[in-house]
Amino acid sequence: MPEPTSSIPLLLFGAPVTNPNIVYATRFLAPDPVVAIDYGDHVSLWVSPLEAHRAELESTASAVHSTEEISVNSLLGSAGSETELWPLLVHAVLAAEGCTNVRVDSTFPLGIADILRDKGIHVTVDWTAYLRERRIKTQEEIELLREVERIGLGGLEAALALLRTATVKDGLLYHEGAPLSGADLVHAVESYYLAHDCITVDSICCGSPECADPHRNTSPVIRANLPIVLDLYPYHRTSRYWADLTRTVVVGEPPDAVWKMWNAVKQAQQEALDMVHPGVNARDIHRHCCEVFRDHGYGSLSHPFNEISSSARFIHGTGHGVGLEIHEFPRVSDPDVILEVGDVITIEPGLYDPDLGGIRIEDLVTVTEDGMENLTPFPKELILTPQ
Amino acid sequence: MPEPTSSIPLLLFGAPVTNPNIVYATRFLAPDPVVAIDYGDHVSLWVSPLEAHRAELESTASAVHSTEEISVNSLLGSAGSETELWPLLVHAVLAAEGCTNVRVDSTFPLGIADILRDKGIHVTVDWTAYLRERRIKTQEEIELLREVERIGLGGLEAALALLRTATVKDGLLYHEGAPLSGADLVHAVESYYLAHDCITVDSICCGSPECADPHRNTSPVIRANLPIVLDLYPYHRTSRYWADLTRTVVVGEPPDAVWKMWNAVKQAQQEALDMVHPGVNARDIHRHCCEVFRDHGYGSLSHPFNEISSSARFIHGTGHGVGLEIHEFPRVSDPDVILEVGDVITIEPGLYDPDLGGIRIEDLVTVTEDGMENLTPFPKELILTPQ
Numbered sequence: 001m002p003e004p005t006s007s008i009p010l011l012l013f014g015a016p017v018t019n020p021n022i023v024y025a026t027r028f029l030a031p032d033p034v035v036a037i038d039y040g041d042h043v044s045l046w047v048s049p050l051e052a053h054r055a056e057l058e059s060t061a062s063a064v065h066s067t068e069e070i071s072v073n074s075l076l077g078s079a080g081s082e083t084e085l086w087p088l089l090v091h092a093v094l095a096a097e098g099c100t101n102v103r104v105d106s107t108f109p110l111g112i113a114d115i116l117r118d119k120g121i122h123v124t125v126d127w128t129a130y131l132r133e134r135r136i137k138t139q140e141e142i143e144l145l146r147e148v149e150r151i152g153l154g155g156l157e158a159a160l161a162l163l164r165t166a167t168v169k170d171g172l173l174y175h176e177g178a179p180l181s182g183a184d185l186v187h188a189v190e191s192y193y194l195a196h197d198c199i200t201v202d203s204i205c206c207g208s209p210e211c212a213d214p215h216r217n218t219s220p221v222i223r224a225n226l227p228i229v230l231d232l233y234p235y236h237r238t239s240r241y242w243a244d245l246t247r248t249v250v251v252g253e254p255p256d257a258v259w260k261m262w263n264a265v266k267q268a269q270q271e272a273l274d275m276v277h278p279g280v281n282a283r284d285i286h287r288h289c290c291e292v293f294r295d296h297g298y299g300s301l302s303h304p305f306n307e308i309s310s311s312a313r314f315i316h317g318t319g320h321g322v323g324l325e326i327h328e329f330p331r332v333s334d335p336d337v338i339l340e341v342g343d344v345i346t347i348e349p350g351l352y353d354p355d356l357g358g359i360r361i362e363d364l365v366t367v368t369e370d371g372m373e374n375l376t377p378f379p380k381e382l383i384l385t386p387q
Numbered sequence: 388m389p390e391p392t393s394s395i396p397l398l399l400f401g402a403p404v405t406n407p408n409i410v411y412a413t414r415f416l417a418p419d420p421v422v423a424i425d426y427g428d429h430v431s432l433w434v435s436p437l438e439a440h441r442a443e444l445e446s447t448a449s450a451v452h453s454t455e456e457i458s459v460n461s462l463l464g465s466a467g468s469e470t471e472l473w474p475l476l477v478h479a480v481l482a483a484e485g486c487t488n489v490r491v492d493s494t495f496p497l498g499i500a501d502i503l504r505d506k507g508i509h510v511t512v513d514w515t516a517y518l519r520e521r522r523i524k525t526q527e528e529i530e531l532l533r534e535v536e537r538i539g540l541g542g543l544e545a546a547l548a549l550l551r552t553a554t555v556k557d558g559l560l561y562h563e564g565a566p567l568s569g570a571d572l573v574h575a576v577e578s579y580y581l582a583h584d585c586i587t588v589d590s591i592c593c594g595s596p597e598c599a600d601p602h603r604n605t606s607p608v609i610r611a612n613l614p615i616v617l618d619l620y621p622y623h624r625t626s627r628y629w630a631d632l633t634r635t636v637v638v639g640e641p642p643d644a645v646w647k648m649w650n651a652v653k654q655a656q657q658e659a660l661d662m663v664h665p666g667v668n669a670r671d672i673h674r675h676c677c678e679v680f681r682d683h684g685y686g687s688l689s690h691p692f693n694e695i696s697s698s699a700r701f702i703h704g705t706g707h708g709v710g711l712e713i714h715e716f717p718r719v720s721d722p723d724v725i726l727e728v729g730d731v732i733t734i735e736p737g738l739y740d741p742d743l744g745g746i747r748i749e750d751l752v753t754v755t756e757d758g759m760e761n762l763t764p765f766p767k768e769l770i771l772t773p774q
Contacts, residue, residue, distance in 0.1 A: 017588055018405040030602060031588070032714055049688055050703040053741075054600040068688065072721075082722035083493065084514055106470065106498025111512045113497040125498045127471055187581055194577050197570075199586065201404055201418070202624065213441040215417060237589065301436055301455065316437040327419055334459075335469035354440075 020324035028059035136342035182218025208357025246362030312353035407711035415446035523729035569605025591618035595744025633749030
């Protein structure tokens with residue numbers, strides 16, 4: 001349960017499946033909006049009648065209420081349309097809870113806030129709501145993240161196994177007589193997730209040159225001798241904790257320019273991993289990656305490395321927190337943030353050449369007293385070898 | 388492309404993967420926040436540098452800008468933390484676009500709105516932003532929804548095939564020597580999705596009595612002679628259009644009380660389907676279902692049917708719109724809304740008895756000039772028969 005951060009109750013509104021703060025506060029999953037109020041020492045959860053019994057069973061909230069308790073039907077007459085029912089419902093919940101002064105997180109819907117304020121409720125944005133609680137993972141959360149990362153690695157093995165069966169014809173990979181596609185690799189990866197209680201919103205299994213766009217999901221064909229980026233991010237179906245990992249491989253013999261990119265990325269990633277330690281500024285880790293790339297002749301987005309002109313560039317941050325969101329606080333990038341024990345972050349520098357594709361290596365690590373523990377025990381080799 | 392609804396630009400902010408309005412406006416998918424401005428006749432999309440090339444290729448926006456164009460690094464010094472960078476970024480985008488007066492949808496983040504207002508930007512909530520455009524489906528959208536529903540039916544067939552292989556021992560279903568679980572059925576369903584370019588956030592494959600909670604996903608075992616609810620809702624991986632369907636089956640011989648619930652639900656669902664026609668109030672369809680249930684001795688949530696005391700009750704609405712969200716406008720429930728040609732809605736009355744489980748039958752239909760077209764061509768039979 002979250003620790004009290006303020007004596008002013010925290011009002012949460014949204015569909016839990018897309019609102020990680022509500023999942024954190026209640027551990028309840030539902031596709032439709034719920035209202036939760038965190039008083040610091042207890043959480044009150046309001047759900048529709050159809051969810052009430054399940055919320056009693058599945059949520060960690062101290063009290064579960066059905067909106068049947070407040071007369072929703074009588075509110076309908078006052079609402080201009082069904083969408084405008086939500087602010088009236090939230091207002092009725094606040095009345096039932098006796099709250100006239102609430103904090104909300106920064107993502108709270110403006111439409112509801114404006115109407116609550118018009119009705120005399122004092123609504124202030126708390127930019128740090130659950131920020132620290134969600135950032136510093138408990139041992140139990142770290143074990144969940146480790147398990148999801150392990151399943152991500154199972155997905156990676158499935159993709160690599162498929163790549164190992166491929167034959168090369170006219171520079172393209174073939175499987176069972178047809179050209180192998182990124183979607184075929186995604187199917188292998190996500191089938192593994194399904195068998196292990198994980199799902200995802202998507203996967204990146206992308207050949208070159210398409211993987212020069214870091215978030216291109218798939219390519220229609222997979223070319224030999226050029227990079228194949230496998231960036232996998234499953235989440236656990238019921239706990240909703242994510243994992244994240246990337247390996248880049250080549251089937252065949254890459255040109256020298258790809259080896260040069262690979263060597264720079266591998267060095268930057270290893271040196272960044274070596275820097276992870278409590279008390280270190282995440283920005284310094286990112287800037288070190290930029291410096292490694294500069295020393296290899298490559299530019300980055302961050303100033304002054306953006307002034308370096310090169311065919312391949314480092315066009316994203318070095319990493320990000322992972323938890324109930326795939327990308328969460330803290331970023332390992334330009335912002336100024338000191339790493340702490342319990343942070344779980346990715347370290348994933350990359351280089352992208354529009355003609356040759358991309359190279360990215362990503363591990364998930366947790367910051368420990370002694371430095372870090374790598375939750376991604378998997379080799380980093382550019383050339384895919386038969387196992 | 389959305390039609391102009393106002394001369395005031397519509398500002399959109401959020402991660403497309405969780406913001407259907409941004410997907411509608413730009414057809415761009417990304418895991419991190421983007422900023423889009425819809426001027427009515429053109430849409431301007433601002434993305435991080437790592438997404439810029441992909442957004443050029445994949446989005447329908449008239450103009451794609453990288454946030455590299457506005458100096459994000461210089462904003463970092465002004466932001467209290469990385470999370471507070473977002474309002475500064477949105478403000479810089481508005482400055483670059485020359486906007487000082489914007490509409491936003493009701494879900495726009497309050498944290499950003501408060502800061503924009505403090506900086507002199509006029510921000511008003513448009514409760515109807517894209518409501519009509521997204522509600523009335525084009526023929527192309529209907530074809531997408533039909534295809535996703537067809538894939539949902541493939542998933543249903545996979546679950547039913549697994550149930551047909553089951554043997555019964557001591558009242559439980561067994562498969563290959565082990566008790567069959569709801570999770571086994573979900574695996575069969577979602578494996579079918581994966582092979583057909585669909586994914587989902589979850590599936591409901593739940594035996595009794597657990598399925599008396601309408602949104603309970605799975606049960607640890609599946610009992611013979613009692614209802615098994617299969618409520619499936621895949622979405623298409625790239626277009627992000629959802630489908631929704633439910634069938635309830637029994638393996639074995641259900642008690643009379645289950646047959647009684649089944650007959651009431653089947654009648655209510657068929658009569659509700661027969662009522663779907665342009666010009667009909669969705670509320671009347673819902674209330675008709677309540678009346679059918681009343682005539683069979685069952686209570687509902689809606690007044691005055693909530694005064695009927697019965698062991699099984701109808702504890703949700705009759706249906707909802709389906710599109711870029713699984714639950715979207717309009718609801719077929721207590722709100723007052725006239726159906727129109729192009730609406731795509733579910734019709735899914737159900738009855739839930741805490742001791743016996745639940746019965747729900749759900750079809751996805753589109754409202755046509757002549758009434759409706761059912762997008763869910765699948766038999767409705769309580770007893771699972773060998774095929």
